[in-house]
Amino acid sequence: MNAKQKDRLWTGILYVVSAFVVLLLVALIGYILFKGRNALNPSFLFGNPKFGEAGGGIGPMLFNSFYLLVVSLAITVPLGVGAGIYLAEYAKEGRIVGILRLCIETLASLPSIVVGLFGLLIFVNIFHWGFSVLAGAMAIAVINFPSLTRVSENAIKAASDSVKEASLGLGATRWQTIAKVILPSAMPQILTGIILAAGRIFGESAALLYTAGMSAPNLNFHNISLINETSPFSLFRSAESLSVYIWKLNSEGLVPDASDIANKTSAVLVLMVLIFNVTARILGNKIYESYSGKK
Amino acid sequence: MENKKFITKLKNEYLGKTYVTFCGLFIIILTLTIILFILSKGTALFIKDGFSLTGFLFSTAWKPDAEPAKYGSLVFLAGSTLVSLGAVLISAPIGVALAIFMNQISPKLGEKVLQPALELFVGIPSVVYGWIGLSLLLPAIKHNFGGIGFSLLAGILVLSVMILPTIASLASDAVKVVPKNYIEASYGLGATRWQTISKVIVPAAKNGILTGIVLGLARAFGEAMAVQMVIGNSIKIVDGLLSPTSTLTSILSMDMGNTVSGTAWNDALWSMALVLLIMSFVFILIIRAIGKRGE
Numbered sequence: 001m002n003a004k005q006k007d008r009l010w011t012g013i014l015y016v017v018s019a020f021v022v023l024l025l026v027a028l029i030g031y032i033l034f035k036g037r038n039a040l041n042p043s044f045l046f047g048n049p050k051f052g053e054a055g056g057g058i059g060p061m062l063f064n065s066f067y068l069l070v071v072s073l074a075i076t077v078p079l080g081v082g083a084g085i086y087l088a089e090y091a092k093e094g095r096i097v098g099i100l101r102l103c104i105e106t107l108a109s110l111p112s113i114v115v116g117l118f119g120l121l122i123f124v125n126i127f128h129w130g131f132s133v134l135a136g137a138m139a140i141a142v143i144n145f146p147s148l149t150r151v152s153e154n155a156i157k158a159a160s161d162s163v164k165e166a167s168l169g170l171g172a173t174r175w176q177t178i179a180k181v182i183l184p185s186a187m188p189q190i191l192t193g194i195i196l197a198a199g200r201i202f203g204e205s206a207a208l209l210y211t212a213g214m215s216a217p218n219l220n221f222h223n224i225s226l227i228n229e230t231s232p233f234s235l236f237r238s239a240e241s242l243s244v245y246i247w248k249l250n251s252e253g254l255v256p257d258a259s260d261i262a263n264k265t266s267a268v269l270v271l272m273v274l275i276f277n278v279t280a281r282i283l284g285n286k287i288y289e290s291y292s293g294k295k
Numbered sequence: 296m297e298n299k300k301f302i303t304k305l306k307n308e309y310l311g312k313t314y315v316t317f318c319g320l321f322i323i324i325l326t327l328t329i330i331l332f333i334l335s336k337g338t339a340l341f342i343k344d345g346f347s348l349t350g351f352l353f354s355t356a357w358k359p360d361a362e363p364a365k366y367g368s369l370v371f372l373a374g375s376t377l378v379s380l381g382a383v384l385i386s387a388p389i390g391v392a393l394a395i396f397m398n399q400i401s402p403k404l405g406e407k408v409l410q411p412a413l414e415l416f417v418g419i420p421s422v423v424y425g426w427i428g429l430s431l432l433l434p435a436i437k438h439n440f441g442g443i444g445f446s447l448l449a450g451i452l453v454l455s456v457m458i459l460p461t462i463a464s465l466a467s468d469a470v471k472v473v474p475k476n477y478i479e480a481s482y483g484l485g486a487t488r489w490q491t492i493s494k495v496i497v498p499a500a501k502n503g504i505l506t507g508i509v510l511g512l513a514r515a516f517g518e519a520m521a522v523q524m525v526i527g528n529s530i531k532i533v534d535g536l537l538s539p540t541s542t543l544t545s546i547l548s549m550d551m552g553n554t555v556s557g558t559a560w561n562d563a564l565w566s567m568a569l570v571l572l573i574m575s576f577v578f579i580l581i582i583r584a585i586g587k588r589g590e
Contacts, residue, residue, distance in 0.1 A: 007487035014400055017392040018409060021459070025412045028419070028427065028456075035430075082318030090315060100319055102579075103326035109510075109575045110329070111517025113544050117551065117568050118329050121336065125556065142329075145322065173304070175311035196414075203420020206519040206544075210551055243422040247520055250429065251549075259430065266423045273418040281411070 029270060036267025044264060048218045049245075054257035058265055060216040063232060064133070064239040068212060069201050071137035071235065073194065076144045081183075081190060083145075084152020088160065089178055108146040115142050116207035124211060131238040136212025140201050151193030152186070159186035188287045192280045199276030203269050205243035213238030214248050242269055330572065337569025340366065340562040351566060355532050359560040366563035368543070370532050372570070374447070375542040377533055378522060379515035381451035382458055387508050389455075390462030394504070395492055397463075398470045405467075413460040421457065425524030428453040433525060442537035445527030450542070453521050458511035465510060469503020470496060502589035506582050513578035517571060519544035543567045 001009075039045070047057020091097045119139035129135045160182045167177040216239060219232035226233055240248070246265050249258045340346050346366055354367025393413075397405030432452060433444030440448070473496050481491040497504070527539020528549065547567055554561040 003487050003490060007489040010489040010492070011400060014392050014396045017389055018396045018404070021389065021393060022408055022412050024456070025415060029415070031431065032423065032427065079318050079321060082315045083322055086315040086319035090312060091319065100323055103323045105579050106326050106576065107322065107329075109513055109517075109579055111519065111544065111571050111575065113517070113519040113547055114333065114568050114571050114575075115329075117547065117565070118332060120551070121332055122328075142325065145325070149322065173308040175308045179311060199418050203418070203423065205420065205422045206548060209548060214552075243420050243520075246422045246426055247524070250426070250524070262426050263430070266426050269420050269423055273415070273420070277411075277414055277418055 029274075032263075032266050032270045036264040039264035039267045039271075045268070049216070050255060052255065054255060054260075056255060056257075056261065058242065058245065058261070058268070060219050061240055061242045061245045061265075062268070063219055064212070064216055065202055065241040065243075067233070068133060068136050068140065068208070068239060068241055069198055071133060072140045072144065072201060073198065075137060075141040076148050077194065079141075080145055080148030081152045083149040084154075084156055084190075085178055085183070087149065087153045088156040089174065089182075104146045104149060107142070108150075110143075111206070112143055112204065113206040113209075115139055116210050118142070119207065119211035129236060131211065131213025131215075132236045133212060133239045134235040136208045136239060136241070137235075139207040139211040140204050143204065143207055144197050144201060147197055148193065151197075152190050155186040155189035155193070156182055158189065159183075188283060188290075192283045192287070195276055195280040195283065199273050199280075202272050202276065203243050205241070205247055208241050208244050209247070212241060212244070214240050214244055216240040216245070333565070333569055333572050336562070336565035337572070338566070340559060340566045344559040344562055346559065346563070351563070357530050359554075359563065364559060366559070366566075368563070368567060368570075370530055371541050371543045371546050371567060373532060374526070374540040375516055375544065377540075378447060378450040378454060378526065378542055379512050381447070382454035382515045383462075383508060383512050385451065385455035386459045386462050386511055390459055390507065390511070391466050391497070391504055393459075393463040394466035394470045394500075395496065397467050399488065399492060399496065409463075413463055416456065416460045421518060421521040422524070424453050424457055425521035428521065428525040436537070440537055443527070443539065445525060445529075445539040446537045447526065447533050447540055448536040449525040449527075450522045451536075453525055454515045454518060457518060457521060458514050461514055462507040462511040465507030466500070466504045469500035469507070472503075473499045502585050505585050509578055509581050509585070513575060516574055516578075517544065519548045523548050543571055547571075 044057045045062060046059040048059055049061070050056035087097070087100070091100070116139055119135055119142070123129050123135035123138050124131060127135075156178075160178075163181050163185065164177060167181045168174070172180070217230075217237060220230060221232055226235055228234055231237075242265055246262050246269075249255070249262050249265075255261065340351065341348055351366055351368055352372070353369055354365065355369045356365040356367040357370060358365040393409060397409050428449055432449055436442065436446060436449055437444035477495050477499055478491055481495045486494070522542055523545035526542060526545055528541050528545055529539045530541055530546075531538070533540045547564055551561075551564055554564060
């Protein structure tokens with residue numbers, strides 16, 4: 001075989017491998033959505049789960065997944081963006097920053113089950129929060145913190161080059177420049193990062209097993225207190241998320257239609273991931289257009 | 296006058312600066328807290344309960360209810376190691392092939408199809424991977440190869456899909472930055488595309504590709520839910536691809552809820568969490584060493 005034929009052969013192989021991966025994804029997502037095609041009906045999406053009989057819904061878990069997401073973003077966004085600003089604008093490369101970057105790397109590479117166990121130890125046991133929304137949200141905040149810091153740092157670095165000196169030259173302080181000029185222009189990029197992170201958080205399970213707990217009390221929307229345990233917005237009630245529910249369904253056979261519910265819940269999760277990804281992509285394209293001046 | 300100036304300055308600069316610096320330092324505090332707590336819980340088995348380190352690391356006898364209780368974790372260590380190595384063995388060649396395809400063969404298809412596909416692969420929650428493995432892959436394995444379906448092979452296959460995007464996107468970053476003049480020089484000498492890829496591009500991108508592979512290995516090692524759902528969780532040492540086994544993460548996600556904090560059994564689980572923490576350090580050190588070599 002000469003070099004030309006070899007080249008053609010390998011080009012063909014690379015095409016086949018790439019096509020295989022794309023087909024695998026299409027098949028995977030197609031299979032999940034097909035199997036769970038009956039998920040989009042209100043009695044399943046908003047109904048309460050049943051025990052020992054078929055036909056239960058996922059209402060409380062769906063609410064819990066969103067609520068956990070919101071609470072955890074409320075914790076990480078201020079901290080992550082703050083740390084990103086510090087790294088991009090204030091930190092001077094040196095020992096402390098070296099340690100800080102090592103810590104970010106360490107946090108980012110911690111297996112999520114380990115973060116979950118840490119949450120069990122600190123939030124659930126030592127702080128006596130029990131299996132709760134707050135403990136779960138804190139655990140996923142820990143997972144999300146390093147990636148959000150990185151996203152913010154990069155976004156701020158990219159946004160600051162062109163406008164920083166102009167603002168400083170007008171007599172603004174460093175902080176005024178950051179808060180009034182750099183941050184607003186870096187915001188779309190940070191937002192894209194947050195949405196992508198939200199997609200990951202939404203499906204997180206290992207960190208939530210032993211922090212947010214494995215039971216989902218039915219929700220009563222007449223009570224909107226943040227601490228009263230019967231309120232759906234309570235930070236101190238246990239809050240099983242969608243993915244934890246799938247896991248529990250097939251480790252404990254609680255209902256006869258467990259596999260049907262798991263199929264439909266998987267479809268809901270994948271659908272959410274698709275929505276988060278598409279939103280982030282559209283936003284990303286908008287930013288690209290505004291930066292490159294196409295529109 | 297002086298006083299007023301200080302207050303303005305406080306408002307315009309110091310408050311913000313203090314806040315973001317706190318955010319940065321908070322990452323360090325958080326990381327150290329996590330390490331400290333897991334270290335103290337993870338060493339209790341050896342210090343407080345007097346179980347020997349060699350008995351923990353090199354014995355396959357996991358009999359927490361026996362008298363005297365035995366906490367040998369070799370089964371889990373071996374399970375975690377084999378399942379992640381197996382996954383990398385499958386994923387690494389495919390990931391590198393994708394990286395080359397995306398940059399050298401068809402950048403357009405790469406950007407429009409493969410990149411979004413990889414992002415979706417990352418987005419699919421790990422319990423959904425586990426559920427698909429359980430409902431689709433296990434019957435297929437049982438049908439084609441015999442056994443009970445739950446197996447090391449199932450774990451490897453599920454993980455190989457999950458870590459593919461990590462390896463492919465890091466390898467792609469590495470391939471992207473190979474200097475243009477290397478590639479042009481190679482073509483100028485009359486080399487075919489495949490010769491250029493195999494003799495110039497891959498060797499030049501070697502460090503980045505290795506980083507991707509190590510990160511993939513780290514992700515596989517720490518993944519909990521998907522593996523737990525398909526690997527069978529039987530506590531016996533692996534004797535073939537089709538035999539069910541357990542991993543560190545699978546035993547952690549199942550047993551942590553059944554043990555009481557402070558007992559030797561519980562401490563043994565924390566020691567496994569410590570092993571996971573140490574492994575993620577080891578992976579970071581390897582990645583840093585690769586990076587240093589590249590400079």
